[in-house]
Structures are given as structure tokens and as C-alpha cells.
Amino acid sequence: MLRYTVKRLLQLAVALLGLTLLLFAWFKALPGGPENMLLPENATDQQREALRASLGLDEPIWAQYADFVGRAVRLDFGSSLSSGRPIATELADRLPATIELSLAAMLIAVGLGIPLGYLAAKRRGTWLDFAAVSGSLLGTCIPIFFLAAMLKVVFAQELGLLPTTFRLSAGSTYTEVTGLRVFDGLITGEFDVAWDAVVHLVLPAIALSSIPLAVIVRITRASVLDVVGEDYVRTADAKGLKPSVIRGRHVMRNAMLPIATIIGLLLGSLFAGAVLTESVFSFGGIGSFVYQATTERDYPALMGFILVIAVFYVVINLLVDLSYGLLDPRVRVRS
Amino acid sequence: MALLEVEDLRVAFGNSTAVDGVSFTVEEGKIVGLVGESGCGKSVTSLAVMGLLPKGRGPKRSKQPVQVAAAEPAGGVVKAAVAAPQAVPATGGRSRGGGADVSGRAVFDGTDLLTLTPSAMRRRRGKDIAMVFQDPLSSLNPVVPVGRQITEVLERHRGLKGAKANQEAANLLDRVGIPDPTRRLKEYPHQLSGGMRQRVLIAIAVACAPRLLIADEPTTALDVTIQAQILELLKDLVDHEGTALLMITHDLGVVAGMCDSVNVLYSGRVVESAPVRELFARPTHPYTIGLLGSIPKLDLPIHEPLTPIRGSIADVIRWRDGCAFAPRCDRVAEACVEGEPALVGSLHAHRCVLAEEIA
Ligand SMILES: Nc1ncnc2c1ncn2[C@@H]1O[C@H](COP(=O)(O)OP(=O)(O)OP(=O)(O)O)[C@@H](O)[C@H]1O
Ligand code: SF4
Ligand SMILES: [Mg+2]
Numbered sequence: 268m269l270r271y272t273v274k275r276l277l278q279l280a281v282a283l284l285g286l287t288l289l290l291f292a293w294f295k296a297l298p299g300g301p302e303n304m305l306l307p308e309n310a311t312d313q314q315r316e317a318l319r320a321s322l323g324l325d326e327p328i329w330a331q332y333a334d335f336v337g338r339a340v341r342l343d344f345g346s347s348l349s350s351g352r353p354i355a356t357e358l359a360d361r362l363p364a365t366i367e368l369s370l371a372a373m374l375i376a377v378g379l380g381i382p383l384g385y386l387a388a389k390r391r392g393t394w395l396d397f398a399a400v401s402g403s404l405l406g407t408c409i410p411i412f413f414l415a416a417m418l419k420v421v422f423a424q425e426l427g428l429l430p431t432t433f434r435l436s437a438g439s440t441y442t443e444v445t446g447l448r449v450f451d452g453l454i455t456g457e458f459d460v461a462w463d464a465v466v467h468l469v470l471p472a473i474a475l476s477s478i479p480l481a482v483i484v485r486i487t488r489a490s491v492l493d494v495v496g497e498d499y500v501r502t503a504d505a506k507g508l509k510p511s512v513i514r515g516r517h518v519m520r521n522a523m524l525p526i527a528t529i530i531g532l533l534l535g536s537l538f539a540g541a542v543l544t545e546s547v548f549s550f551g552g553i554g555s556f557v558y559q560a561t562t563e564r565d566y567p568a569l570m571g572f573i574l575v576i577a578v579f580y581v582v583i584n585l586l587v588d589l590s591y592g593l594l595d596p597r598v599r600v601r602s
Numbered sequence: 603m604a605l606l607e608v609e610d611l612r613v614a615f616g617n618s619t620a621v622d623g624v625s626f627t628v629e630e631g632k633i634v635g636l637v638g639e640s641g642c643g644k645s646v647t648s649l650a651v652m653g654l655l656p657k658g659r660g661p662k663r664s665k666q667p668v669q670v671a672a673a674e675p676a677g678g679v680v681k682a683a684v685a686a687p688q689a690v691p692a693t694g695g696r697s698r699g700g701g702a703d704v705s706g707r708a709v710f711d712g713t714d715l716l717t718l719t720p721s722a723m724r725r726r727r728g729k730d731i732a733m734v735f736q737d738p739l740s741s742l743n744p745v746v747p748v749g750r751q752i753t754e755v756l757e758r759h760r761g762l763k764g765a766k767a768n769q770e771a772a773n774l775l776d777r778v779g780i781p782d783p784t785r786r787l788k789e790y791p792h793q794l795s796g797g798m799r800q801r802v803l804i805a806i807a808v809a810c811a812p813r814l815l816i817a818d819e820p821t822t823a824l825d826v827t828i829q830a831q832i833l834e835l836l837k838d839l840v841d842h843e844g845t846a847l848l849m850i851t852h853d854l855g856v857v858a859g860m861c862d863s864v865n866v867l868y869s870g871r872v873v874e875s876a877p878v879r880e881l882f883a884r885p886t887h888p889y890t891i892g893l894l895g896s897i898p899k900l901d902l903p904i905h906e907p908l909t910p911i912r913g914s915i916a917d918v919i920r921w922r923d924g925c926a927f928a929p930r931c932d933r934v935a936e937a938c939v940e941g942e943p944a945l946v947g948s949l950h951a952h953r954c955v956l957a958e959e960i961a
Contacts, residue, residue, distance in 0.1 A: 498740040504654055505735075506755045506806065507727035516754070520745050595745055596790040 268592060275588050279581055286577050290570060291335050297566065344571030349563050354571040357556060362575070363446025364434060364552035368545065369537040370447075371468045372475035377530060380480045384487025385519070391492065399484055406481030411540050415474035415547040422470060432549040434467050435460065471548045475540050479533040486529050490522040497521070524595055531587030535580040603712070605630045605846050606651070606814055611706035613646050613655065613870075620646040622870035622921050623706070625945075628814065633840060633847040635857040635878070637893070638867030644850045646702070647867075648816045652733055653715060653723040655702035710814065729759040732807035734817040734836075738799035738824075742791040748802050749787030752809060759810045774805040778835060797828035801835065808839055815840060818850045833860060854893060858882060866890050869926040876950040886952040888931050925954065 306314060319325060323334050344354040387399035423431040434448060435441060441460045444451045452461025494500060495518055503517040545554035560568040592598050604627035613621040621643040628634045636644050649655045708715045710731065715723065735741040743751060752774060753767040762770055768787065775783035778801040791799055800820060807815055817836060821829035837860050840847045849861055857864050857878060865875040866889065874887040885891045892911035912930055919926055924939030937955045945953045
């Protein structure tokens with residue numbers, strides 16, 4: 268397991284290095300050079316010179332790259348062109364909201380998707396299977412933006428069951444610890460805040476969970492169908508074990524292997540979905556920040572975003588790989 | 603009374619019949635062979651007895667196929683019958699879809715296993731009747747330590763838990779000849795050799811001292827040298843514990859080496875059954891004779907050709923129409939396809955209309 272972990276960490280370092288190279292190349296390839304993109308159009312030549320010098324654009328290319336990596340490591344992405352605040356601060360302010368939303372969506376997707384997929388496989392060919400499969404097909408083809416808007420109109424605006432926007436009700440006071448408000452509310456004992464945060468999370472999380480839920484239902488169904496035909500499940504049956512033991516220890520423990528991989532990939536892709544969901548519900552996360560940065564061509568902000576998301580993605584994949592090693596003893600030895 | 607009495611066991615997958623009226627008995631403490639070529643229904647028979655076949659939706663027609671009086675006019679009946687072979691799927695493995703329709707009786711110690719509820723059957727499986735499968739690697743769960751795969755059956759049927767269960771599991775591994783059992787308990791199947799995996803499966807099967815052990819080709823997936831060891835181990839265990847063993851194999855050498863009696867299966871039905879010595883001394887059914895003729899003998903000169911049975915198991919006619927072996931039989935006569943040949947004799951029984959002439 269140790270060798271496996273070290274190997275994965277090395278792979279992670281290589282992946283991140285490749286990423287900085289790509290981003291650096293992109294930065295250099297911006298039309299008219301970076302300084303054009305970083306300065307307003309009516310900037311003077313003096314301003315340009317000053318910027319070029321401060322960015323080190325007159326240095327040799329390797330020195331520029333080293334500088335770029337160095338600043339990235341220190342989380343120094345410069346300032347946002349639109350707000351003027353340091354990008355690292357902007358991201359740090361908004362990241363917890365997106366993480367909270369993504370985790371909530373994933374919780375829904377996993378909590379519903381795995382049991383549903385299991386039932387669909389067990390009752391293969393029945394109406395339940397049919398409903399689960401066609402439902403998940405629907406889930407993957409409804410655009411998130413549309414689903415989010417529909418949910419908001421029906422459950423928040425028409426029925427008034429849930430709040431339409433934001434992460435907490437107006438005027439509520441809240442002690443920030445991690446920025447994950449449900450979690451913070453629970454650990455500080457502000458249960459009313461935690462509950463308020465949950466209520467605000469429900470609709471956006473449901474909207475965001477639609478695609479991962481659909482994918483998890485289908486992959487679970489396929490994986491369970493695969494595993495129940497395996498010889499070792501027949502052996503478990505031949506031992507006369509209770510159905511619950513066969514299901515947990517023999518079917519699901521094996522069926523989880525592909526499901527775990529997919530969950531990791533989905534978590535990464537949730538950030539993309541979060542951009543749309545957050546803008547519908549004015550959920551102050553990183554998604555709305557990116558939306559704004561894109562429309563205003565705020566390149567430094569975008570670059571910081573990409574780097575942070577990429578690090579997240581890579582770290583999540585590392586976690587998935589490690590959990591895979593825990594789930595499957597064969598992986599530990601083989602690698 | 604015999605420990606296990608299988609009577610007129612029939613198993614159909616949809617419209618194709620895999621087992622077509624098999625009857626045999628296993629006496630307490632005896633080793634009984636079930637032989638026949640691939641696809642003749644050996645595994646399906648054992649799975650039906652164990653209650654491990656996927657459940658079917660029930661037969662479409664009446665349960666017992668109506669006996670058709672095979673009174674076709676004579677001339678060229680054999681050819682005509684061959685032209686309408688029974689649908690026998692060539693897929694060796696278990697299909698994942700349609701279930702099996704099982705009928706007949708499998709009386710174990712006075713109870714017909716086929717009438718038990720699933721949960722009543724689960725209480726017996728692994729305890730009174732246990733099974734060892736063919737492929738030891740795929741038959742063990744790859745993500746669960748072998749120790750746990752043994753203790754779970756001790757926990758289920760003998761109520762052993764924790765350290766006690768672990769101790770007993772180590773004893774079992776020791777008994778099946780695995781060195782350093784305490785360390786092995788923590789390992790996963792992929793860390794063991796093929797022979798050791800089969801020993802683990804055997805340990806699981808004998809964990810609750812079953813009265814009947816079914817071994818479905820337990821050595822086919824192993825090296826030749828390991829095969830002999832595993833057979834030796836099985837024989838040792840059942841001799842020592844007085845366990846009855848139903849040995850499924852297509853290897854007549856295995857039968858000769860360890861069985862007390864043997865049933866030869868052809869196309870889902872027993873065609874000959876006899877005590878082992880008797881069968882090898884006086885094989886009566888042409889199929890059995892063919893099987894014996896297709897075993898390489900070390901004492902034959904090298905240029906002496908083996909005599910394989912011509913055709914394949916797919917060339918078959920329905921038993922109720924005549925002898926299913928007729929399309930491949932050298933001695934076939936018209937009498938052979940005039941209805942179902944009966945099983946004749948008790949100690950040495952055979953299902954061939956010409957048996958008297960052959961013997
Ligand atoms: N689940 C299933 N669905 C449909 N047909 C099946 C199924 N299982 C077995 N059969 C068919 O039943 C017949 C008997 O199969 P069985 O596995 O009992 O043969 P076998 O004698 O054990 O052969 P082998 O020596 O290859 O193990 C075969 O024709 C097989 O294709
Ligand atoms: S009944 Fe006829 S066809 Fe069948 S085995 Fe005997 S001789 Fe051959
Ligand atoms: Mg078989």
C-alpha cells in the first residue's frame with residue numbers, strides 16, 4: 268500500500284507539472300501577448316512597459332516559466348480585472364460554497380443512485396428496472412440549467428416550499444469556520460443556521476445531482492448484474508449465507524469497484540455543472556465567479572480558477588485511486 | 603435408505619431440456635461418480651440438488667412431459683429422427699437470463715430438497731450438503747480475505763464468532779494441508795496458488811462436517827501434479843469423516859481411482875450405473891464402451907489409434923422418441939428408436955435395448 272501511495276503521489280506531481288506547462292503556454296499565446304489582456308485597451312505604452320517588466324516578460328522563457336510556477340505555488344494569481352481584489356482571496360471566499368453544493372449533490376446521487384441501481388439489477392426486466400433505466404436516461408439529457416430553473420419556478424416561486432436564492436436567509440448571523448455552512452452550524456452549535464443552510468441547499472443540490480444520479484444508477488445496475496453472475500456469488504449461495512450477507516460482502520463489495528471510479532470522475536465534473544446551477548440560484552460560489560470572469564474576459568481570474576479546479580480534480584482522483592487500493596486488494600500488490 | 607435419492611430429475615431452461623429424468627442414489631459414506639461428456643447435464647444436476655439454479659417462471663405445459671407413443675412407421679426412422687434434433691444450446695456457461703424449471707425429487711435424509719422453501723434450503727446448504735466447484739480462482743471472492751470466507755460459514759451454521767471462529771478456520775486450513783494457516787487466513791485469494799485455493803474451497807465445504815459433499819470437476823482447472831493431491835485430500839477427508847461424496851467428472855481415471863459406484867450420464871439421463879469394478883469389467887452401454895475406448899492407455903503401442911466416439915452431443919434425439927445416443931451409436935437398430943429405452947437392472951443398470959446381446 269505504501270509503494271502504491273508513493274507511486275500515485277509521483278503521478279500526481281507529474282500531472283500538475285504538465286498542467287502548469289499547458290497553462291503557461293496558453294498564457295503566452297493570448298492574442299497580442301498577456302499584457303494586452305491584462306491591461307485596459309486604452310493603456311499607455313509606459314503602462315505596458317511597466318507591466319512587461321513586472322511580469323518579467325523580458326526575461327528568458329525558462330525564467331518566466333519558473334516565475335509562473337513559483338507564483339502559482341504561492342497561490343499568487345494577481346488581481347481580478349473586474350473587482351481589483353486578489354484572485355486568491357476571491358476564490359477562497361467562494362470555494363466553500365461550491366464544495367458544499369457539490370458534496371450535497373453527490374450525497375444525493377450516491378445515496379439514491381446505488382440503492383436504485385441495485386434494485387433495478389435485482390428486479391431486472393420489471394417495471395422498476397424499466398423506470399430506473401428510462402428515468403436515468405431522462406436525467407442525463409435534461410440540461411441542468413433548465414432543470415434548475417424549473418425546480419426554482421415550481422418549488423420556490425409557485426409552491427413557496429423552499430427559498431429561491433442565496434445560501435442563508437437574509438439577516439441571519441453566522442460564525443464562519445470552514446465556510447461549509449451546514450458543517451459550521453453543526454460544530455458551532457448554531458443548529459438553526461445549519462438547518463437554514465440545508466433548506467437553501469436542497470433545490471440547487473437536486474438540480475446538480477441529476478446527471479451524477481443518472482450515471483450512478485446505470486453503472487450500479489450494470490456492475491451488480493455483472494457481479495451476481497460471478498462464481499464467487501454462487502459459492503456464497505452454496506454456503507447458505509443470509510441474503511443480506513451475500514448482498515453486502517459478496518455482491519456490493521465487488522460491484523463498488525467501478526462505481527468508486529465513476530464517483531471520482533463525476534465529482535470533478537460537478538464543478539462545471541455548478542457554474543450553471545449557482546447562477547440560477549444566486550448561490551455565491553465559484554461558479555458564478557467564473558461565469559462573470561468569462562463574460563468579462565478576466566483572464567487572470569480564469570487562470571486562477573483553472574489551476575485551482577485542476578488541483579481539485581487531480582486530488583480527487585488521487586483519493587479515488589487510494590480508495591480503490593483499499594477496496595481491491597489485487598491493486599495493492601499488482602502496482 | 604440412501605442418503606440422497608434423486609428421482610426423475612428434470613431441468614429445463616425455457617424450451618431446452620438440460621436434464622431429462624435423471625435418477626441415482628448416494629449411500630451414506632460412499633463415493634459416487636457422475637460421468638459424461640461436456641454438456642450432458644452433470645453440473646445442472648448438482649446445482650438442482652443444491653437449489654442453486656436461477657428460478658424459472660414455471661413450465662409452459664404440464665410438468666411431466668406426456669409420453670409420446672413413438673409409433674412412427676419403421677423405414678429410415680433414425681435419419682428422420684436425427685433431422686429434428688432437440689434444441690441443445692452450445693453455450694457451456696451459465697446463461698444470466700432465463701431461469702430453470704426443475705421437477706422430480708431429490709430426497710436427502712428423508713426430505714425432498716426440491717420442495718423446501720428458499721430459507722429452509724439456505725439453512726441446510728453449507729451445513730448438511732456442501733459443494734466444491736471447478737474453478738478455484740473465480741469461486742473465491744477476490745476482495746475478501748480467505749479467513750473471512752471460511753469464518754462466515756462457521757458463523758452462519760455453527761454459531762462461532764471472533765477468535766473462536768478464527769481458531770477453527772486455522773484448524774481447517776491445517777486439515778486441508780495448508781502450511782502456516784494463521785498467516786494465510788489474512789491473505790486474499792490472488793496471493794494463493796491454484797492448489798491452495800482449491801484447498802481453501804474444500805476447507806469451506808467441510809467446515810460444518812456435511813453429510814454429503816458434491817465436487818463438480820474439482821481438479822480440471824489444476825496442474826496434473828496438484829490434481830492427484832487434491833483428489834487424495836478429498837478421499838482422505840470423506841473417509842475420515844464418513845462423508846458421502848458425489849464426484850462429478852469426465853475423467854474415468856478419477857472414477858476408477860476413488861469411486862465406489864458410478865453413473866454414466868448421456869444427454870441429461872443416466873444410461874448406465876454400476877459399482878465401479880463391475881462397470882470397468884463389463885461395460886454394457888455402447889456409450890460407456892465408447893468412453894472407455896477413448897481413454898489413452900499407457901500399455902498400448904503408440905500407433906494403436908484411440909477410438910473416439912463419433913459425432914457430438916448435439917446430435918441427439920429426444921429420449922421419449924428413442925435412444926438419444928442412436929445417431930452416434932455403431933450398433934443402432936430399428937428397435938432403438940421405437941420409443942424410450944427403459945433402464946434395466948438394479949445393481950448394474952443400463953438403458954439400451956440391445957444390452958443383452960452386448961453383455
Ligand atoms: N443457466 C443456463 N441456461 C441455459 N442453459 C443452460 C444453463 N446452464 C446449463 N445449460 C445447458 O444445460 C446443458 C447441461 O449443462 P451442464 O453445465 O450441466 O453440463 P456439464 O455436464 O456440467 O458439462 P461440463 O463438463 O462442460 O461442465 C448444456 O447444454 C448447457 O448449455
Ligand atoms: S439403444 Fe440402440 S442406439 Fe441406443 S445405445 Fe443401445 S444400441 Fe445404441
Ligand atoms: Mg459442468
